[in-house]
Amino acid sequence: MSSSSSSQNSSASLSTPAALWRLKPFVRPALGRMIGGAASALAAAIIALMIPIVLEQIIAGPVMSGQVSAIVWGAVAVLALSLGEAVMVWLRRWFILKPSTEIEYRMRSDLYSRLQALPVAFHDRWQSGQLLSRMMQDIGLIRRWLAFGLILLVVNILTIMIGSVLLFRWHWLLGVIFLITGIPLWIRGYLFEKRYGVLTRRSQDQAGDLATSVEESVHGIRVLKAFGRGKHALGRFSNQAETLRQTELSKARAVGSLWFFLDLMPQIAFGLSLISGIWLISQGAISVAELFAFFAMATVLRWPIESIGFLFSFALDARTATDRVFEIFSETNTITDPENPVHINQPRGELAFENAHFRYQDAGASERDLLDGIDLVLRPGETMALVGLTGSGKTTLTTLPTRLYDVTGGRVTLDGVDVRDLPVAELRTHIAMAFEDATLFSASVRENVLLGRAELDIHSDEGERVLREALQIAQAEFVDALPEGVETVIGEEGLSLSGGQRQRLALARAVAANPKVLVLDDPLSALDVDTEALVERALRRVLADTTALIVAHRPSTVALADRVALLERGRITAVGTHSELLKTSAHYRHVISSLEAEEAARTGAIPIIREDAATDAATDDSATEDDTNNAKKEVQA
CATH class of the missing domain: 1.20.1560.10 (ABC transporter type 1, transmembrane domain)
Structure with a gap:
């Protein structure tokens, strides 16, 4: 092997x-x-x-x-x-x-x-x-x-x-x-x-x-x-x-x-x-x-x-x-605690990527880095959407703050402290993740949702309060209809539940962890439109004082963000509000059009076509030839 x-x-x-x-x-x-x-x-x-x-x-x-x-x-x-x-x-x-x-x-x-x-x-x-x-x-x-x-x-x-x-x-x-x-x-x-x-x-x-x-x-x-x-x-x-x-x-x-x-x-x-x-x-x-x-x-x-x-x-x-x-x-553990750890007792939630590079171990020497010099700052309490075409490195970027992988160049910081200088356990209490592919364990709903609160007695009144609040935000009250309510053992990997139900419980788990920084990798992809709207409305309240990085695969997810970062071929090429980027970035318009087309195909709705997309793409100095051609194809469609 x-x-x-x-x-x-x-x-x-x-x-x-x-x-x-x-x-x-x-x-x-x-x-x-x-x-x-x-x-x-x-x-x-x-x-x-x-x-x-x-x-x-x-x-x-x-x-x-x-x-x-x-x-x-x-x-x-x-x-x-x-x-x-x-x-x-x-x-x-x-x-x-x-x-x-x-x-x-x-x-x-x-x-x-x-x-x-x-x-x-x-x-x-x-x-x-x-x-x-x-x-x-x-x-x-x-x-x-x-x-x-x-x-x-x-x-x-x-x-x-x-x-x-x-x-x-x-x-x-x-x-x-x-x-x-x-x-x-x-x-x-x-x-x-x-x-x-x-x-x-x-x-x-x-x-x-x-x-x-x-x-x-x-x-x-x-x-x-x-x-x-x-x-x-x-x-x-x-x-x-x-x-x-x-x-x-x-x-x-x-x-x-x-x-x-x-x-x-x-x-x-x-x-x-x-x-x-x-x-x-x-x-x-x-x-x-x-x-x-x-x-x-x-x-x-x-x-x-x-x-x-x-x-x-x-x-x-x-x-x-x-x-x-x-x-x-004998395997070498590369994700370890530093010899002289730094502690952040009261994190503000500023997350920054400073010239961050990443490549997988089996990548060839001639291949460019998957993340090739990322510079991005999320201000405390800010919600930022991360958008880009498939293969641009969005999911990989989300694994760096919690050190699921370490950068191979540059650094990622929390409140100005390199995440590699923090104890791993402490880092992961400050930053929580919810993945697109929601994984649950063969345990009760309560144990799954409160997995990230090791210090909490999950059967106490406080545990019950945190559980209920997280379930409400994630629109996961369906658990009360399960045979034993929140004490129901949901089965191996949660496969007895639908994809949307698993995703909502995974989102509730991330929210219940009460992190200062929340990283969400397209956490709403399996939800129907109505449920998604309810979850987004509840998330706005939660994200009011939490720094959030959200990978957006749907236009509706972008609406949650204060700002949007555009990831293109492993680099952040534009940062701004949704409206600003629509005006200034042809590639962003192409990405949004692609997301809208995918969303329309998923829901059966009629896509909204921006008739000026091709013109903007052709006249914008930052547009690439591929962006121009793609925009023209979207108008012709």
Whole structure:
């Protein structure tokens, strides 16, 4: 995935232990109990290794001599050891269960906090399904590995080492045979890591892409149904699912190949040891009891040896999941609080753009800035409309005051203070936004509208007053007709509401935040004419002492403004009242005519054509050739 390729490269350069070591800060608070779990697991393994030694004594003594009572006591000893092993296994689970879930909780909380802190530019690059799969699937896998895979991998390796040393207790030849047959397993394991690591990364990325497809299909279900493209979406999803299936099959084949060796080599070791053991008995080098104990010990070691393949692949899965999670943690947050913040206790609301430039990170070096030297001052309490043709940079400009994006040149100031010198949280209490594409959350109407008033008890009398006032201004009293009124949970992204209802609630949310500066990106586009008129009338009262920057896509929105700023190809080319700009700017007349034509098409009304538009455009010194041609076309229409 292009958004994380550099992070992938840096993660790939780490060894698996080094990559997993990055989990240390999350594991440290639970380290004591995890060590207790590992100690319990190791104790269980040591007890299991003691059983063959006890069996050797039983066979060499009571069994060979026929002492029945001694055999019973031997059986009791083996039973006691088995019960001790079971208790240690239970203790391992008791030690590790709670801390592993706490680690998972901390990782999810920190990752969610990181996602909230990262700038909008990060979310522009990343698919939501990829983020979701890291948050849920990858962190869950890490938790299971820490609770089960890591401890058993360490304990089983130690068990194999201890058991291999004990095998030499009976005869060096048997021990050497067992060790030599294990060498191919380690070689195979090394080769397995190279292949499986690539496959597991590919699988987890493909799972993230699949989650993105599901999310997009669910959110866009209305569009898919309206255009009859359900089968197309299903085909695309099926292709992605099949690609993931093939990758999972490749993983399974890789694991199966390792398991083949893990099953084969112990069998070869058992066969060679049996032949050698019989020969050693015939030579009088060992006894039957010793050979029996050797095979009992080898049987105890068989599970740890066979489990190495599964635990090794589990560790590689966890390593890949860790890489994917830390790709987000390692992202640079460019929207941060300054080292020496400035505070504005009583903001006046003067918003200014001073030679502001902006370009997106992926813009080519030869491309001009999207915003190319913006100079604009909004006086305290002033309402300014921002107009321009599609692609002129209006929406981008509205993202700069609240630092959704930072300028790449120049600055934006609030009361003369660079917004980058203010704490981000404080800045966003002074400036609020309402977007054209209204997004609501799966929460009650009350919680959605009062989202920007963190200091307010939303269920208090004051909270009720603010809520009602905001709903009245936004003409959103329709909420009282919902099943539970303002306590109604409106559903994911508010899709149970109409576009106009969502937009009115988003506007109410911006108003309820009680900012000193209000930035509105065409907040009335989905409203009918009558509702829009009511909202505009209420907004005039609200905006009387609030500085407002309103992106206008409709002529009626321009009427709200004290002044109008004309944005043309990333630059402010004219500022004045609506009447002044009509007289002096041909491009402004062209833009207004375009807005009127769009409005007429939307409402079915007859557009008002300015017959002098072409003449003005042709004679005005500031008019461009495009403006003249466009104006003539409008007259001919």
